[in-house]
Amino acid sequence: MTWKQVFTSSVGKKLVMGFTGIFLILFLIVHAGLNACIWAGDNGEMFTKGAHFMGSNWVPRILELGLFAGLFLHVIQGLMLEFANRRKRSVGYAVSYGNEGSKWYSRSMGLLGTLILLFLVLHLYHFWLPNRSNQGFLLGEEINLFEKMKLEFSVLWVVIVYVLGCISLGYHLAHGFQSAFRTLGIHNKRYNTLLTSVGYAFSITITLLFAMMPVSFYLGWV
Amino acid sequence: MEHYNMNLNLKVWRQKNCKSKGEFKLYRVENISSEMSFLEMFDVLNEQLIHDGEDPITFDHDCREGICGACSMYINGKPHGPWQANTTCQLHMRAFNDGDTVVVEPWRADAFPVIKDLMVDRSAFDRIIQAGGYISVNTGNAVDGNAIPIPKDDADASFAAAMCIGCGACVAACKNSSAMLFLSAKVSHLALLPQGAPERKSRVMNMVAQMDKEGFGSCTNTGACEATCPKEISITNIARLNKEYLGAGFTSDK
Known part of the structure; x- marks a missing residue:
């Protein structure tokens, strides 16, 4: 069994989704933690220091490449699986099983993921792209991201789109968190219960944290 | 539970073979006992169809005891019908009420091609x-x-x-x-x-x-x-x- 065969079977593709999913979950923790500095009450001083480190030090900048690679794999593999799975039933049912057998968001990972991807395009366009282009995509001078957040989040529709993006992420995580660990083979009863509760707690916390950022700027809390 | 009789409207998937395009057909069954199994109700319907000179509905069944795994009907949006931890053959008509419309489809998956009607490979x-x-x-x-x-x-x-x-x-x-x-x-x-x-x-x-x-x-x-x-x-x-x-x-x- 070659490595290629291991990762391209139906279970292997799920392993790729699980591994990259957990990697992206770890990224979310770092991202949320760093951005939470906007609430330090120092008019963005601590946040700017953190943002400066992430943008100007070569260690996080190299890790950034890994992040894009992981994200790219997760998105491409996810979309391919979604389309492939849809093709496995050419004649559909007249009456669907629906929510009786499974949660709606567990069946809508492709849709939720696509919504998150669309949100990400806007998000990168707002912050990552202007900052990196200002740096010449190397280690050049950054823009003031705190001021940029203030500017972008003064527009109501932007705030609404961000909150909707966070809700999509929350539901994606509500299924994705536990599913990723199950895909990696966790089946012990004691961990199953733990995974479910930690998964929901993580999804709600991340959604609230990220959603409160644009809301805080819009309402002038920071 | 008290015994009762019921009349049902059935919407059943009919398909000649794996190549032909199937369609739903409506049937009416009358005086069905609440103590019959779902497959027995289909036996009654098939007797009626044979009597009327029509092609009976093909479906898989063997032991009718819930242990062989042959029966395979997708009933009202759920495989094996509305009851939990139950096979189609062990689904009894007391799960339904007089006047109900029941939709019966075959397992649908390209890996399980329809052989005929409700029977899949x-x-x-x-x-x-x-x-x-x-x-x-x-x-x-x-x-x-x-x-x-x-x-x-x-x-x-x-x-x-x-x-x-x-x-x-x-x-x-x-x-x-x-x-x-x-x-x-x-x-x-x-x-x-x-x-x-x-x-x-x-x-x-x-x-x-x-x-x-x-x-x-x-x-x-x-x-x-x-x-x-x-x-x-x-x-x-x-x-x-x-x-x-x-x-x-x-x-x-x-």
Whole structure:
């Protein structure tokens, strides 16, 4: 069994989704933690220091490449699986099983993921792209991201789109968190219960944290 | 429960063969006893159709005791009908009320092509089993069953997985037409026992490869399979299968 065969079977593709999913979950923790500095009450001083480190030090900048690679794999593999799975039933049912057998968001990972991807395009366009282009995509001078957040989040529709993006992420995580660990083979009863509760707690916390950022700027809390 | 008779409207999928395009046909059955099984109600309908010179409805059935896994009707949006942990043959008409309309469809998955009407070809499952769902035993005297100590919990978990009757309801219920609950049950019941250990790596690899070849979708852990399984096979088996696969994929010598 070659490595290629291991990762391209139906279970292997799920392993790729699980591994990259957990990697992206770890990224979310770092991202949320760093951005939470906007609430330090120092008019963005601590946040700017953190943002400066992430943008100007070569260690996080190299890790950034890994992040894009992981994200790219997760998105491409996810979309391919979604389309492939849809093709496995050419004649559909007249009456669907629906929510009786499974949660709606567990069946809508492709849709939720696509919504998150669309949100990400806007998000990168707002912050990552202007900052990196200002740096010449190397280690050049950054823009003031705190001021940029203030500017972008003064527009109501932007705030609404961000909150909707966070809700999509929350539901994606509500299924994705536990599913990723199950895909990696966790089946012990004691961990199953733990995974479910930690998964929901993580999804709600991340959604609230990220959603409160644009809301805080819009309402002038920071 | 009190016995009652009912009249029902049936919306049944009719399809000549795997190549033809099927369609729903409406039938009316009258004076159906609440104590009949769902398949007996179909027998009554078929008698009526034969009497009227029409083609009777083809459906799979064998033991009618809920243990063989032959019956396979998708009733009102759920494989094996509205009851939990139940096969179509053990679904009784008291699950319905007078005047109900019941929609009956075959299992729908490209890996399970329709043979005729409500009967689908599930030989894909047989080929998955042939790919590794067994243990190789040398000829000679059978070893004493008690010679190999097995922890009670493992034996119980293995037996629970071995309950799978291979009916295919998991595939029918899954939005991806995935056969993972079936496969995981077949891998788990051997993986949990020492007798399954020598072939564990090749077993999981070969069976997954065969499943993919048969055209089933991949698992997204929605849990619809577990919810519909007449033998209550746990989705935990899928995680165990993943672990077996991961272990084999990363440590296999070949």
